[in-house]
Amino acid sequence: MVYKLDMHVHSRYSDGTNSVKELIRATKHQGIDGFALTDHDTLKGLAHVKNTRALVIPGCEISTQGGHVLAYGIQECVPKDLPVEEALERVHEQGALAVCAHPFDFLFKGVSNFKAYAFDGVEVLNALNLDSYSNTRAQKRAHNMIHTGGSDAHLYQSMGFAYTLFESLDSVDDVLVQLKKKQNRVGGRVLRAKEYIALSKQIQSSNDRIKHCVLTRLAQPIINTLPLQAGVLIARGVIPFIRATSYARELVSYLRA
Numbered sequence: 001m002v003y004k005l006d007m008h009v010h011s012r013y014s015d016g017t018n019s020v021k022e023l024i025r026a027t028k029h030q031g032i033d034g035f036a037l038t039d040h041d042t043l044k045g046l047a048h049v050k051n052t053r054a055l056v057i058p059g060c061e062i063s064t065q066g067g068h069v070l071a072y073g074i075q076e077c078v079p080k081d082l083p084v085e086e087a088l089e090r091v092h093e094q095g096a097l098a099v100c101a102h103p104f105d106f107l108f109k110g111v112s113n114f115k116a117y118a119f120d121g122v123e124v125l126n127a128l129n130l131d132s133y134s135n136t137r138a139q140k141r142a143h144n145m146i147h148t149g150g151s152d153a154h155l156y157q158s159m160g161f162a163y164t165l166f167e168s169l170d171s172v173d174d175v176l177v178q179l180k181k182k183q184n185r186v187g188g189r190v191l192r193a194k195e196y197i198a199l200s201k202q203i204q205s206s207n208d209r210i211k212h213c214v215l216t217r218l219a220q221p222i223i224n225t226l227p228l229q230a231g232v233l234i235a236r237g238v239i240p241f242i243r244a245t246s247y248a249r250e251l252v253s254y255l256r257a
């Protein structure tokens with residue numbers, strides 16, 4: 001038997017849309033056995049995780065000076081905007097695991113030089129990385145590290161696209177031990193552009209996401225053939241340009257519908 005946990009889920013305690021209870025209720029329907037609650041810089045949602053049928057891993061997505069850090073098995077909040085090193089120290093002091101979230105995402109919210117720090121693992125499949133570049137690069141660079149997958153869900157309908165597979169789900173500790181021993185696997189897929197847009201429309205903080213979608217969709221052929229820095233620079237320049245393209249028109253009419 002294999003069990004699926006979506007290792008990256010936000011509730012409305014940060015920028016997600018649903019309550020923790022709603023997320024828990026939706027797990028089965030979304031094809032997962034549980035998830036890690038990884039709200040930005042708060043553990044408040046964990047108070048609602050008691051005696052539930054789904055397994056919920058206490059987590060957090062910490063905003064550091066270098067980018068987003070996922071912490072699993074955390075009990076105390078780590079302050080935001082610390083240097084990466086210090087944030088990782090505080091995670092490790094609690095016996096929790098530090099995983100680099102979406103290191104190469106095109107919103108530049110990941111720690112792309114994660115090798116320079118004491119990360120335990122890397123999120124090698126983030127369902128919001130629509131381009132074929134970001135996840136692949138993360139996977140290639142994450143040798144000998146824990147690999148995780150998650151949907152970065154900001155509402156319950158986007159849970160379960162990407163997940164992490166475990167042999168057993170006896171307890172939170174059981175899952176953390178499997179991660180530490182790298183006994184887990186990663187599965188699932190990224191969202192399709194249409195799914196991404198449809199879901200983003202339902203999320204309050206969706207502007208960045210839609211921009212990201214346009215950017216990654218249109219810049220992908222260029223980026224795939226260029227080294228990172230050049231690709232990123234071109235992608236940034238491409239945004240104003242693409243407003244005139246047919247895809248942008250299609251997207252705008254879709255968003256207005």
Ligand SMILES: [Zn+2]
Pocket residue numbers: 061068101102109
């Ligand atoms: Zn993030």
Ligand SMILES: [Zn+2]
Pocket residue numbers: 008010061152
């Ligand atoms: Zn996130």
